[in-house]
Amino acid sequence: MTAIADGPPRAGAHRGRNISKLVIRLGAFVGFALIVIYFAFTARGFTTPYNLTNIVEQSTILGILAYGMTLVFAGTGTDVQRGGIDLSIAANAGLCAAVYAVLMRAGYGGYVAVPAALVTGMAVGALNGFAVVALRIMPLLATLAVMNIAEGLELTLTENTVVAVNSPLIDTLAFGRFLGISTLSWVFVIVSLALIWIAHYSRTGLRLYAVGGHAEAARAAGVRNGSYVYGAYIGAGLLAGLTSILIVARLSSSTPGTGQMLLPVLAAALLGTVFSRRLIPTIGGTLLAALFIGTLANGFQLLGISSYWVSGVQGALILVVVAATSFAKNS
Amino acid sequence: MTDTTPPTPSRNLSFEALSNYAVIAAFVLIVVFFAIFADGFLSGENLMNLVLNKVVILAIVALGMTLVIAAGGIDLSVGVSVDLSSMIFIMMIAAGMSGVFAVAGGLAAAICVGIVNAILINRLKINPFLATLGVLFIGETVQRVSTQGGVPIYLTRGEYSAPFDAIVRTGLFGVPTPVIVLIVAALAVYIALHRSVFGRYVSALGAAPDVVRYSGIRVPLHMSMVFIACAAISGVAGILLSSTVRSYVPFSGDAFLLDAIGATFIGTAISAERRPSVFGTLLGVLLLAVMRNGLLLIGWNFFWQQVGIGVLVFLVLGVSFGLRRRND
Amino acid sequence: MTAPAIEMRDIDKHFGPVHALDKADLVVAPGTVHGLVGQNGAGKSTIIKVLAGIYRRTGGTVRVFGEQIEQITPAVIEAKGVHFIHQDRLLVPSATVAESVFLRNEPRVGPFLEHRTMRRRAQELLKTHFNLDLDPGTLVQDLSTAQQKIVQITRALANDARVLVLDEPTAALVKKEVDNLFEVLRRLRDDGLAIIFISHYMSEISEICDTVTVLRNGTDVGVVDPREVGIQRIVDMMTNRDTSEMYPPRDVTHGEVVLEMRDATAEPHFRNVSLTLREGEILGLTGLLGSGDKEVMNALFGQIPLDSGEILLRGKPLRMRSPVDAVGQGFAKIPEDRRAHGVATALSVRENISLASLLSMSKRGLVSRKDEARVVDDLIADLGIKTPGRDQLVKNLSGGNQQKVVVAKWLSCESEVYLMDEPTVAVDVGAKIEIFTLMNRLAAEGKSMIFLSSDLEEIVEMCDRTLVIYRGELIGEYAKGDIDADRLLAAASGAASDETPKERSTA
Structure with a gap:
């Protein structure tokens, strides 16, 4: 018996697409490497262990929040306008930080405050899920409204002030070291590994990506799409809750303005797609992207380039990445 | 030959009609509520303040956003258009140029933002959300670099020419100039969106872009015009903003983004056809402003106001999308 | 058991x-x-x-x-x-x-x-x-x-x-x-x-x-x-039913050549395709999915650029870079995916019908509601579109009536060449007959049509001539009455080309 399909009839088109995909991925890796090399030679102190740890620490908060966004993208697709997005994730982290800090200040202790922060994050995520899955509001708008609510609640809790926090947990997170590596970095490593497992080595992850990749196909295969979208938003909320504690640890306080992280978080999650073979959001890709953005910020700092340029460079990166991937997908 | 009538979803229609009235009724109720419980809500001074400070500029930005959302897009960079227009305007005035030049300069800056958006969306095929998001980032850097990191520029009395000042403050026949500008802008957008051929193409783009393409209409051209128009209208808002406060404060345009989007969608929920409309958007802006002002007067602080507005927008979206689903 | x-x-x-x-x-x-x-x-x-x-x-x-x-x-x-x-x-x-x-x-x-x-x-x-x-x-x-x-x-x-x-x-x-x-x-x-x-x-x-x-x-x-x-x-x-009921008869009178495609090639879709279309003619175009038949039609509507060859309208070569050019020259397309490409279901019958002809019913860029209503009402009556009124949303119409709205859109801007891509997909039998009647009427009025369908019965019954595309090449042209659906299928499956097909028909 002969094979039914000997080869793709449109091989030419596919080869073209695969080549441009490859070029983009290589470009991303080479670009990253070149920038690191450039900094290594020009920025004094860039390669010192202290500075490299610093980069990882700087990237931790951004990275974990971007993982949350990555989960949402995985479960709802990267067409941010029609698919899914979580604009509330940074504001959510801010709210969780406020909950944590205010409870600590009120003397409740970590055993109450930490779970309370995590639960707050998940509740906000569940609200997003409810709006998107049950009410079928466009995710862009639903999470925008939720972002407003979360920001308002954060301001209400903290009255727009810095709420200082002191606790052994915060000290450990901020200053602790294990095997010569800071606790913050360890958290990043552990969260990354756990999420790589969930997203790429578990049944749940495979189905989540199926839902985001082609909702109809997933439904036809018997996947209950709604619960995966819910799960993605709640997962993002949980990660926001976790991040909030790291934010408090790094600043020793809950500080207004966490919502400002939204744009770098989006940039990291979108930039991450160019590091993946399939040009889709992956945990590994987002990890690299977060490190990339952290490296850029750090290198700029060392080179004395004004921090004014950071957001502009991030914006340009988003545009380049999105234009390049849409070009690769259409060619 | 319209002998046989296909089934009309009469139940849905009446339900829709009910919900239209429900939103408007809710609006009236909110006004009545504040009139009773918020001291001074109905005072002439408060209403004037409400219109001038809370409504005019937001309304103008929201009109631009209405065009973009009607065409099925979104513009996250309206704040950049507002800010850059305001920045160039104030810088030119501060450099001693005439008001006319400064206005033209400010508008040109805003239109540049629109052109960049148009190129990103139509040439590079980046979806409007991400394209304008990128521009939002870049706009921040442009402002930081131009103002040593975000230092506001305040005009001194001498720099601000007296006649120009008078126009901005008083206006024609006792109507303040900003209100006149708003009326003109609303009329212009109304005609463009609801009466002109261009507006038809815009609505069709929002409903089914491929149908427009298959009808032999230049989609990129019209999409570009929409984004450029939105930026230009936001530029007008920027000039008004800086004329009223006689200064340029970096990033102040960002504050309008969410409210403009919220107002447009509230308007969409109110409109009978569930489409963005000028009337609906203006009502949406009023609703947001009344809520803010009323909540302030009954003693809610700024933070609770934000929660309240967020919940309101969430509810309106829920009703609006719930109805749309019922209709499909 | x-x-x-x-x-x-x-x-x-x-x-x-x-x-x-x-x-x-x-x-x-x-x-x-x-x-x-x-x-x-x-x-x-x-x-x-x-x-x-x-x-x-x-x-x-x-x-x-x-x-x-x-x-x-x-x-x-x-x-x-x-x-x-x-x-x-x-x-x-x-x-x-x-x-x-x-x-x-x-x-x-x-x-x-x-x-x-x-x-x-x-x-x-x-x-x-x-x-x-x-x-x-x-x-x-x-x-x-x-x-x-x-x-x-x-x-x-x-x-x-x-x-x-x-x-x-x-x-x-x-x-x-x-x-x-x-x-x-x-x-x-x-x-x-x-x-x-x-x-x-x-x-x-x-x-x-x-x-x-x-x-x-x-x-x-x-x-x-x-x-x-x-x-x-x-x-x-x-x-x-008797098939004669399904396919209404029509008097065939062909006028001058309207459209000509000469040696058109668009890799990798099709190569060296030539065709002519006369006034009042219904030309069938068919092939298996992926054969390139659809792409030939898309090229005629400016959606696929030609590598070589040309398209002539009444003897005049055309520059076809996009549907904008095609529509400007009097081409009309009834797309296969009606709900995505044919009608904007969220808009009214009026807005859909006038979409392509708004410029002719406007002054200084403003739409004249009166002119628009007149044109739209005439077309609704003329084509027998079943709708309570011109402001009804298209999504509330049946499939057949939606298809008529698409045709009305093109009639309102006096298109001459109608490219019909699977116009009978997902409409019931009654609506099909109405669409065929409409096609016959257009032909009687001297309009020209290219009719693409995978339902070979329809092609055989409706078309004056039929072209068969196989693997991107034009491999056969059949006049009406010279071929039946089974032979057409054999041709479309490559019977006339290098591959020896197994007999796919046992009738």
């Missing part, structure tokens, strides 16, 4: 006022290939979607291997061993072959996916069942249509399918691929699987099916053995 694999009795399904299924039965025995045929709109896909749990039935009972199932969901029905190979290849484009095969049945060690096992077993399954060497790490989006079909069937087999439902599985396949697919299906049948086979191709039905259920207007009108009764009888049962 064992219970039937599938036993659907008295299935009812309403979509609002539309009665899509009216006490339909479908009973399938294990170890057989069971055909399901009917015209578009007869309820084939609806009954399948009810069985798949995509639609909820309004009434009736469903038994699978004797076990009654109250609430069908995709997960429940799959757990019973019933698997669906949907027409529109429902696979996740960004997933690999291995992931697609094992979605919802993922091999694991503890909490970890076994990517390696998945790949190995996917490769084995593909090799044993299809003799196909395919890297299981290939992404679905990089597979050919036939390969995607195979991945779907492999997924069913990996899940120990006992019933396989194939919806138009051969639509995009070439002859050789079809033969091999049938070989696989026969072997699976002999292994005891029940297979439900849905196809438009009557010759395939009679070749592969042991029994056939014929649906008409949402009801089953007979269960027959196709080898006994023959194709003609089945077609008669499907239509329950």
Whole structure:
């Protein structure tokens, strides 16, 4: 018996697409490497262990929040306008930080405050899920409204002030070291590994990506799409809750303005797609992207380039990445 | 030959009609509520303040956003258009140029933002959300670099020419100039969106872009015009903003983004056809402003106001999308 | 005797006022290939979607291997061993072959996916069942249509399918691929699987099916053995009418040549295609899916640029870079995907009809509502569009009336050349007749049409001449009366070219 399909009839088109995909991925890796090399030679102190740890620490908060966004993208697709997005994730982290800090200040202790922060994050995520899955509001708008609510609640809790926090947990997170590596970095490593497992080595992850990749196909295969979208938003909320504690640890306080992280978080999650073979959001890709953005910020700092340029460079990166991937997908 | 009538979803229609009235009724109720419980809500001074400070500029930005959302897009960079227009305007005035030049300069800056958006969306095929998001980032850097990191520029009395000042403050026949500008802008957008051929193409783009393409209409051209128009209208808002406060404060345009989007969608929920409309958007802006002002007067602080507005927008979206689903 | 694999009795399904299924039965025995045929709109896909749990039935009972199932969901029905190979290849484009095969049945060690096992077993399954060497790490989006079909069937087999439902599985396949697919299906049948086979191709039905259920207007009108009764009888049962009723007659008078395509090539779609079209002529264009017929039509509408060759309108060469140019020259397209490309369903009848001709009913850029209403009302009356009024939203109209709205749009800007891409897809028989009547009227008014359809019966009955595209080349031109649907199919499947086809028709 002969094979039914000997080869793709449109091989030419596919080869073209695969080549441009490859070029983009290589470009991303080479670009990253070149920038690191450039900094290594020009920025004094860039390669010192202290500075490299610093980069990882700087990237931790951004990275974990971007993982949350990555989960949402995985479960709802990267067409941010029609698919899914979580604009509330940074504001959510801010709210969780406020909950944590205010409870600590009120003397409740970590055993109450930490779970309370995590639960707050998940509740906000569940609200997003409810709006998107049950009410079928466009995710862009639903999470925008939720972002407003979360920001308002954060301001209400903290009255727009810095709420200082002191606790052994915060000290450990901020200053602790294990095997010569800071606790913050360890958290990043552990969260990354756990999420790589969930997203790429578990049944749940495979189905989540199926839902985001082609909702109809997933439904036809018997996947209950709604619960995966819910799960993605709640997962993002949980990660926001976790991040909030790291934010408090790094600043020793809950500080207004966490919502400002939204744009770098989006940039990291979108930039991450160019590091993946399939040009889709992956945990590994987002990890690299977060490190990339952290490296850029750090290198700029060392080179004395004004921090004014950071957001502009991030914006340009988003545009380049999105234009390049849409070009690769259409060619 | 319209002998046989296909089934009309009469139940849905009446339900829709009910919900239209429900939103408007809710609006009236909110006004009545504040009139009773918020001291001074109905005072002439408060209403004037409400219109001038809370409504005019937001309304103008929201009109631009209405065009973009009607065409099925979104513009996250309206704040950049507002800010850059305001920045160039104030810088030119501060450099001693005439008001006319400064206005033209400010508008040109805003239109540049629109052109960049148009190129990103139509040439590079980046979806409007991400394209304008990128521009939002870049706009921040442009402002930081131009103002040593975000230092506001305040005009001194001498720099601000007296006649120009008078126009901005008083206006024609006792109507303040900003209100006149708003009326003109609303009329212009109304005609463009609801009466002109261009507006038809815009609505069709929002409903089914491929149908427009298959009808032999230049989609990129019209999409570009929409984004450029939105930026230009936001530029007008920027000039008004800086004329009223006689200064340029970096990033102040960002504050309008969410409210403009919220107002447009509230308007969409109110409109009978569930489409963005000028009337609906203006009502949406009023609703947001009344809520803010009323909540302030009954003693809610700024933070609770934000929660309240967020919940309101969430509810309106829920009703609006719930109805749309019922209709499909 | 064992219970039937599938036993659907008295299935009812309403979509609002539309009665899509009216006490339909479908009973399938294990170890057989069971055909399901009917015209578009007869309820084939609806009954399948009810069985798949995509639609909820309004009434009736469903038994699978004797076990009654109250609430069908995709997960429940799959757990019973019933698997669906949907027409529109429902696979996740960004997933690999291995992931697609094992979605919802993922091999694991503890909490970890076994990517390696998945790949190995996917490769084995593909090799044993299809003799196909395919890297299981290939992404679905990089597979050919036939390969995607195979991945779907492999997924069913990996899940120990006992019933396989194939919806138009051969639509995009070439002859050789079809033969091999049938070989696989026969072997699976002999292994005891029940297979439900849905196809438009009557010759395939009679070749592969042991029994056939014929649906008409949402009801089953007979269960027959196709080898006994023959194709003609089945077609008669499907239509329950004389074909002359279906295709209204028309006087043919052709005028001058309107459109000419000379030696047009657009790689990789088609090569050296030449055609002419006269005033008042209906020219058929057909080919198997992926043959390039659709692309020829798209090139005429400016959607695909030509590498070489030219398009002439009344002897004048045209520059065709986009639909903007085409529409400007008087071309009109009735696209296949009506709801995505033809009408804006969220807009009113008025806004849809006037969309392409707004400039002619406006002054200084402002739309004259009066002129617009007049033009639109005239067209609504003229074409008999059934709508309560011009401001009714198009989504509330029936499929046939939506199609008339598309035609009205082009009539309002006085288009001359009508490119009709599957205009009868997803409309009921009555609406079909109306569309054909409309086509005849346009022809009588001197308009020219190119009619593309995969329903060869329609092509044969409606077209004055028919062109057949095979693998991107024009391989035949047939005048009306010179060819029947079966010979047309043979031509479209490449009978006239290098490949020697097996006889696909037994009629």
